[in-house]
Amino acid sequence: MVVGLTGGIGSGKSAVADAFGTLGINWIDADHVAREIVMPGEPALAAIIERYGKTILQQDGTLDRRALRARIFNDEAERHWLEGETHPRIRRRLLTHLMRLRAAGAPYCLLVSPLLIESSQHELVDRILVVDVPREVQIERTLARDGVDRRQVESILSAQSSRECRLAAADDVIDNGGTRRHLIDQVARLDAKYRQLRSPAG
Numbered sequence: 001m002v003v004g005l006t007g008g009i010g011s012g013k014s015a016v017a018d019a020f021g022t023l024g025i026n027w028i029d030a031d032h033v034a035r036e037i038v039m040p041g042e043p044a045l046a047a048i049i050e051r052y053g054k055t056i057l058q059q060d061g062t063l064d065r066r067a068l069r070a071r072i073f074n075d076e077a078e079r080h081w082l083e084g085e086t087h088p089r090i091r092r093r094l095l096t097h098l099m100r101l102r103a104a105g106a107p108y109c110l111l112v113s114p115l116l117i118e119s120s121q122h123e124l125v126d127r128i129l130v131v132d133v134p135r136e137v138q139i140e141r142t143l144a145r146d147g148v149d150r151r152q153v154e155s156i157l158s159a160q161s162s163r164e165c166r167l168a169a170a171d172d173v174i175d176n177g178g179t180r181r182h183l184i185d186q187v188a189r190l191d192a193k194y195r196q197l198r199s200p201a202g
Helices: 015-020 029-036 041-050 065-071 076-103 122-126 135-146 151-159 163-169 180-198
Strands: 001-004 027-029 109-111 127-132 172-175
Touching: 001 015, 001 122, 001 135, 015 109, 015 127, 015 180, 027 029, 027 076, 029 076, 029 109, 065 076, 065 109, 065 151, 076 109, 076 127, 127 163, 127 180, 135 151, 172 180
Parallel strands: 001 109, 001 127, 027 109, 127 172
Antiparallel strands: none
8 A cells, every 4th residue: 555645835745754764664755756857868958958958957967956946936938848748757766666665565554745735646555644834834944944035935835736635535644733642642543554465354
């Protein structure tokens, strides 16, 4: 079974994935795969360079992700172009990784993705688990973590599914607006639930 773990920026998806990891559950992070497919030598990076020029690169030849983010979140057409170049490649690589995890024989695994619902990635999972926090908490956490301005954070939020859409799509929800202990307790309950679902009597 594949559980799709999603939530908006700053919701704490990584903290939730780490908590599942302490219980022996592996995961694939779509953000990591998104970075893989724009590494030097990858076709997606070549397409990005062709569109924006080599000024979109850092000195070591890798993608300047901050510069790219500034371009696409100020221009919806450019964001759609980039998604058309990258999303199919991300999906294919995710499938490869998920096949490997399925073969390992664990009761379930996670696909961690901020764009699970917005993209076709929700088709790769059996259940959707949403990490939920209020919008203002998302903004505050992202400002503290990424060192960007509020306008850019709000642009990113606008490009993602609304909180209401995510919750409507959810099979399960984790409230990550409280303490670490509260988060761990919720993960433990869901882990037991998912293991039961995959047991012969589940």
